[in-house]
Amino acid sequence: MENTDQSSPPAKLIELGRLPVNPLIFWVVVTAALVVAIILILNATGVVVGVNWLLLVPVAAYLFIIGLFLAYLSKFYRERNRLMLERVRDEQIKLAEFKKLNQDLENYAKQLFDKDFELTLANKRLQNLERAKSKFVSVTTHQLRTPLAAIKWTFHMLLGGSLGKITAEQKNFLQKGYDSTQRIITIINDLLNVDYIEADKTDYNFLPVNLAELIDGIIFEFTNQVDSKKIKLSFHQPTSVLPKVAADPVKISMLLENLLDNAIKYTSAGGRVTISLSDARINSAQSSVEVIVADTGIGILPAERDKIFHRFFRGSNAIQLKPDGTGLGLFIAQDIVEKHGGQIWFESQLGEGTNFHFTLPVFGAPPAKV
């Protein structure tokens, strides 16, 4: 694409610096011719009659010396010319290189500009897609909630016997229907929450919260579930009154519900789920309250322990036990704890159970150093 003949010298300029014959021979001939010509002219015009031929010798010598000097000058200029030409040629080569570099640069700049344009366009498309997805998620989920509410309420009314007596078998089936509906509603709520986390739209409203009271209320909600599964759910109240934590009660309820729901789901009949609270003083300046949700469930496989908080991840033993589920509960739980400036972790023994711990900073305590 570029001119590749830049190495060949510029021929025309070189020729200009060269005489056709050796300048010395040239000048001997020219001097002799001049001397003869002068004599002939002087004789013909009759200005000088009877020439002293000896006088012509210094004239010829003088002309010859001048000639030599001129020849030397000519050689000197030729040499200078040659050097200059070499420089010109070098400059021309450099110029050609610069031109090529410049052209390359221009090409790169153009490519860069094209890429930038492409990326901007792609980014815009992604943003639109993201908006469409968010809108789709929230519209669909809201639309789904209406018929689900109708199904749930109907099951609930039938179960409560307000529409007539039902047999034990009917009750069993209706309960399954109710539980399944409840699961779909939970999944929808989880999806909505994740959409919110990813769109970073979750606002936190931190208040002084008495965790013991909050846990009492949540445990009450799970009474039916644990009774029907024959699991013992208990709350070990702390021995002393713990300070209030800085928390968003709605979010902390969701967090505890997620942890309890998991604990109950993956613990079989006869098992235990226990919540306990303790004062986790990290140092004298900052303290937090630690919550432990312990179960005697299936546990988490060692190989899967570092993935358990990942979005949509579900333990393979959990999937085997309960095929339905979103794998979002712990992802949401982690996000909630982190937004509070707390920490969440667990220890687990396969087949023995899992203990989930999380900490929340005490209200009014200075923020934790990271």
Place this chain on the structure above:
Amino acid sequence: MDTEKTNGENKKTILIVEDDEFLRSLTAKRIEKEGYGVEVAVDGENAITVLETLKPDLILLDLLLPGKDGFEVLKKIRSNEAVKAVPVIIFSNLGQKEDIEKAKSLGVDDFLIKANFTLDDVVAKINKLIAQ
């Protein structure tokens, strides 16, 4: 519906604003069973008309309604001297932070997401608010 009930001695009246017919009838049935008088409105416009003549003891208000939505009805309620002090429970399937914040700023007493509650829970909330 049965307007005469509202004039009964102790009977408290609940106004249900809900456009979905089935949800409306289930809700009405459950609340009537609790011993309350029930009035219904099928959309926002209807609710505003009903409130011109009726002063319920509590309003159960949906947000997504054809025509005037629940937020507009709520604004009307809070600017109407006759009913401005009546407790309002938002009972909707909207439940994003923005919706809850907006409803709170307009003055609601509770915000319940239909799918997350049973009618027994709703009745419990109504009982609590009426007792106050």
